[in-house]
Amino acid sequence: MAMTNRDRGGKALELLREGLSPYVERELRRFLGPNVEAEAARLIGEDRYNAGKQLSDLDVAALLKVMWESWNDVFRKTLGFAERSLVSELREWRNQWAHRLRCGQNLSLSDSDPQGLLVKPEVARRQREEEQQTVPAPTGVTSSAATGVTSYAGGESSSPTPAGAPSTTAAPLKRFHGSVALSPLRLGAEAGRIAEEVLAHLSSLPGAQVSVTLEIHVAVPDGVPDQVVRVVMENCRTLKFAVHSFERD
Helix, strand or coil: CCCCHHHHHHHHHHHHHHHHHHHHHHHHHHHHHHHHHHHHHHHHCCCCCCCCCCHHHCCHHHHHHHHHHCCCCCHHHCCCHHHHHHHHHHHHHHHHHHCCEECCEECCCCCCCCCCCCCCHHHHHHHHHHHHHCCCCCCCEEEECCCCEEEECCCCEECCCCCCCCCCCCCCCCCCCCCCCCCCCCHHHHHHHHHHHHHHHHHCCCCCCCCCCCCCCCCCCCCCCHHHHHHHHHHHHHCCCCCCCCCCC
């Protein structure tokens, strides 16, 4: 029987898993030592399909997630930005393949042909249904089913067009602004997750102009030692901070 595109995708992901698994396990053990299994389980989270598995038995989705979540602590020491972007793209491609997404269409999940699947059909179907039921309204937009009114940030609203009245097309949303507090202890991981789950979707839009600014506020009751002041100021200049200063009050 001829191989379908889905079969080719499954074969490619399986080959990726076979090549990636020993590398991921080696690097994790190298930098995390005896805590590697516990840390991998924490990074995998509530993935019931991979829960309790050894590192060598994880599927490709779990391997890529572990790489992404532990990038700053492990993989950034040997890999660069291009490889990080590739990991992000592979995660997205694998998720599309697992959910049978093609050209924006949801294709049926068949239980009769499970060969080559890296996720169980029933698991993928249940996850897709949960995602469809819990998709939030876009940021800056609220809707009311009772009144049929959709409100946008800024107080504007639109109501259903009365029968016989000329239809109008609502102006598209053209700007996005977001602000979030990050943990200084997990800055790299949280910033990376924001880049993957928010910025990646926006920056890929045609003509998108993205600007990201990082603000740092630190208060030290006992004062900052002179040596630390010199090091921080020099590093800020090297990193081309637009504004950086210390204050006495």
